[in-house]
Structures are given as C-alpha cells and as structure tokens.
Amino acid sequence: MPGHVILSHGSDSGPGATKVSALAELAEAMGWVTTRPDYREDDKRGYAGSVAPRIARLHAHIQALKAPPVLVGSSMGAFVSGLVSLDVPVAGLFLLATPALIPGYEKAFDLRKQVPTLLMHGQQDEICPIEQIEAFAGKRSLPLLVLHDDHRLTASMESIGQQFRLFLDLVINHRQATAQ
Secondary structure, three states, X not given: OOOEEEEEOOOOOOOOOHHHHHHHHHHHHOOOEEEOOOOHHHXXXXXXXXXXXXXXXXXXXXXXXXXXXXXXXXXXXXXHHHHXXXXXXXXXEEEEOOOOEOOOOOOEOOOOOOOOEEEEEEOOOOOOOHHHHHHHHHHHOOOEEEEOOOOOOHHHHHHHHHHHHHHHHHHHHHHHHHHO
16 A cells, blocks of 8 residues: 655755656555655755755654655755654655765765665766765665766656656565565
8 A cells, every 4th residue: 555755856946846746746646645845945045054944844744644654855855855764764765866965064965774765866967976876875785776867867757757666666565575
C-alpha cells in the first residue's frame, strides 16, 4: 500500500516547479499522497540562511503524518531532505542534484543509513559539482545514477520518472519485507 511522499523544491524555485510537479503527479497516479512544502519565504534568507527554516518546515510536515514518508528533493530540497532524515524516520530518499555542502552552513550533507536511497545527478552540473556527491555516494556505497545533463536535469525527466516509479515500488517492497 502506498504512503506519503513529500517533495522539496530547490532554491530559486517553488512547489510548482517542473521536477517536483512531474514527480508528484507520477506518485499520485500510483496511489501515493503527496505534499509539496513551499520554501520560497525561507529562501529569501540566502542559501546558508534558508537551511534551518527549511528543516523546521519539513519537520512540521512530517510530524503531521502517521507513518514515515518518502522524501524527494531537488538541489537545496535534496540537501534538507537528507539532513531531516537524520532526525526522523523516513521510508526512502529520492534525491536529485544534491549539493554536498552549502557554503556558509555549518553541516555537510548527510542522510539516514539503511533507508532505500537513490541519488541522481547531472554529469555537467554547473552548480553542484558531481565529484563531491560521487565521493559521498562512494563512501556510503549508495546508488548514484549519473545523467548526461546539467543541474536542472530537464533533459532527463523521462529517465527520472522511470527511476522514481521503480523507487516507489522498491519502498513498498522494503516496507513489506521489514514488516514481516
């Protein structure tokens, strides 16, 4: 049985952004409930200044749920989703164009271990260099799907959608296996 997916947009974006909208539509078609927090007010504080308010906002959304959600994030949304997963149970992490660090913010990117996770990143990402997330994924033995794309990943939406469908099925199977 599907659950809840929370989709977090990147900076200079919004809850109606292309990636989070397409992924929300796909999840809903598969029977999942979706939430897209609006971080635009938080983002007015700058990159480093927006992290703590984004974390607080995402925590509030998760606390309102009865079961751990799947967290989906793009760029700053991925960074915050990973950090939040350290504090609260999550059913999975589907993270796109993830920065390994935010200049001026005291913590580097991290995430909860032993949770279904997929990282996707553009090979030509001009904002979040791929080498940093490759190093992170390698140290953690996490799957990293490298796409022939830039930071926005617009040319890869079909591949991202296919991977997201498979990922949501994986989360359901993981949940069923751990419940037994």
